[in-house]
């Protein structure tokens with residue numbers, strides 16, 4: 001492209017459309033498969049079986065249907081994780097290929113769409129080796145401890161991303177985000193354990209690095225989320241998600257709710273039916289220009305917090321540019337050097353699942369969860385004049401699905417679609433970062449964490465605590 | 476939780492008691508392993524297991540916040556740092572096995588007995604207020620409010636203590652002047 | 664105090680500069696998405712090789728008459744650093760001329776230096792564009808005369824592609840011209856100009872389109888059974 005500042009004609013934008021189209025088709029079909037499968041399992045377990053049981057008359061039908069419903073979230077996660085990991089690996093490889101001007105895996109299945117499925121089968125069939133001198137118990141436990149939290153940690157998020165669907169209300173914990181954070185802090189134990197138990201110096205170094213890194217970067221990560229919780233006034237992910245509904249301006253990334261007043265005021269202006277513009281503004285920003293300064297500060301702070309969160313999350317899950325625990329050039333493959341077969345597969349699975357969970361947390365906490373980015377007053381679908389004829393036209397088909405079979409739940413459906421779109425966009429961004437940035441050096445990493453990120457988050461925390469006082473939130 | 480009760484009624488057993496025993500089965504052997512395992516790093520990992528089980532105990536007592544704090548701070552944070560410190564300090568400790576003198580053994584026994592008796596008496600005393608109340612969904616909020624109103628003073632003391640510990644640690648870890656280092660190296 | 668503010672401003676400047684660099688990097692990489700892959704879609708599409716590519720060795724025949732061009736002079740056998748050519752020839756009693764009986768090249772030993780093709784006086788031994796010679800045993804890498812000899816069309820293609828002068832038809836009275844040719848150009852540099860073919864190359868040999876894609880097709884044909892080629896990522 002640009003070698004000495006000139007653009008070689010025909011090279012730039014010259015159309016890699018075929019490859020991009022393949023990538024898009026592959027992604028869309030995989031996503032369809034994943035979410036149809038997951039929702040199918042949820043529906044069967046949580047709605048269809050209880051519906052059948054309700055008609056039957058044997059005595060423990062009620063308890064059985066309750067158990068089924070209670071198991072639905074776990075089943076959803078268990079079905080989702082392996083398929084999703086397969087898709088994410090494939091997506092990562094194809095996207096990296098796009099960025100580095102290659103074709104990517106294209107042999108197995110149509111355009112290589114089944115490559116990772118084949119890889120998974122291969123991994124499961126491989127011999128499971130425990131090296132000599134390894135501590136067999138710890139060696140086996142490590143992948144489990146690494147993986148288990150990603151199953152349980154994802155649960156509260158399920159309620160938030162499905163718009164509190166009644167099947168998933170059971171996992172809506174009052175300590176929501178704290179639970180997720182606690183669960184996501186556990187995997188590092190698995191890494192250290194695996195590194196130590198492998199009886200291999202590279203593994204041990206990888207494990208130690210990972211622990212040092214995770215402990216240092218957990219502080220800014222948690223602080224950034226705590227600041228958002230401070231703004232939201234709750235730890236519950238579902239209420240945080242609800243608070244952000246109503247368009248881009250309400251999202252936590254833009255002031256954590258500082259712009260809600262502005263949003264409402266503009267809505268009042270547009271609809272010209274509610275309270276006048278100035279009145280709404282006054283209700284939300286009672287101190288005149290001081291409030292506006294506060295709102296501006298909050299917006300800046302939350303944008304920085306989002307960045308800090310992304311960096312901290314990247315380090316927490318050992319992704320490039322923070323993948324020192326598995327730096328190939330120094331440590332072979334880090335803590336999983338000695339792992340093979342199914343145990344390696346579990347490590348691999350958990351790594352990608354963690355990436356997904358971290359992205360989902362970012363979406364729920366910063367990017368409005370399942371909320372359409374268009375503000376309500378701009379969104380044509382939110383006006384009954386547009387919405388109702390559309391609903392009427394579709395109702396004969398949909399009413400069976402929605403009301404009789406409960407196969408589609410419109411609020412959940414739209415929310416889930418937006419969450420899927422936002423989450424995978426973030427993952428795509430993570431892949432782009434992986435394709436771009438080189439790895440940190442260990443001392444740079446520590447300096448960056450302790451001397452930059454932590455002070456920044458602390459300063460922002462204090463700023464937010466004060467700026468919060470001059471604005472009315474969530475009136 | 477409703478499912479829990481339904482299950483309890485149906486199965487005619489106390490599910491909470493069942494979970495308690497399950498956790499005990501994890502916690503007690505792990506605790507013994509912490510004491511008796513020769514490889515000290517492995518003891519560290521077993522300690523993580525003990526703390527994990529304790530975190531489960533908090534959960535069945537419906538103290539969600541406490542359980543999660545336990546998990547995050549004790550199970551992962553502190554124990555992991557301890558394990559790493561062990562790895563970094565003396566890798567051969569596990570091989571040598573420190574010989575214990577007779578007198579040390581005796582004093583250790585005395586201390587352990589006294590400690591055990593204290594804890595035992597404390598646990599068996601009747602003054603544990605038990606409440607059958609369901610956990611308040613505003614639990615976390617209440618804890619927060621209590622920490623900065625009723626218990627503000629202990630809270631501040633605890634933080635000052637932590638700060639002192641932090642400063643002490645920094646002082647200990649600070650690099651010695653160069654000539655001292657050479658002297659120490661010479662002695663060894 | 665001012666110091667602190669100054670350093671804070673400096674820090675912000677530094678951070679913004681760093682962010683700008685990161686943004687530039689991300690942009691550059693993202694833009695690569697729009698550019699075509701530089702990799703070869705090899706097993707699906709045979710690569711386009713230059714005619715002087717040093718691939719599998721083969722013996723040409725006269726494109727017009729189809730007779731073997733080798734005169735059993737053993738120059739190639741002598742020059743080969745790996746000693747992987749083995750020629751069996753017999754002096755015929757009638758014509759007092761060497762008759763080629765067998766010609767073996769061990770492709771497992773050959774390093775494709777092309778020295779043998781340089782010395783060959785009749786442009787008989789050449790490097791073809793074929794490089795897919797993977798096989799299951801070492802012995803099957805030793806190619807014999809039958810396996811080495813090209814067809815008439817292939818020979819015509821290579822004579823045209825490599826711009827080698829077409830051979831003269833063997834005269835009824837033998838010996839003299841061939842030997843003369845061999846003596847006339849011992850050195851490789853003399854090769855292109857040494858013997859200018861009196862006849863211009865026939866049209867059939869020059870027409871590239873029909874014959875040009877022959878080897879490519881052959882490559883494809885060869886490819887299909889060997890599905891275990893490593894996938895190209």
Ligand code: SF4
Nearest residue numbers: 743773774776777779
């Ligand atoms: S290419 Fe080189 S090594 Fe191969 S046969 Fe000819 S002279 Fe020998």
Ligand code: SF4
Nearest residue numbers: 733734736737739783
């Ligand atoms: S140099 Fe050419 S003519 Fe001579 S023996 Fe070898 S292939 Fe035949």
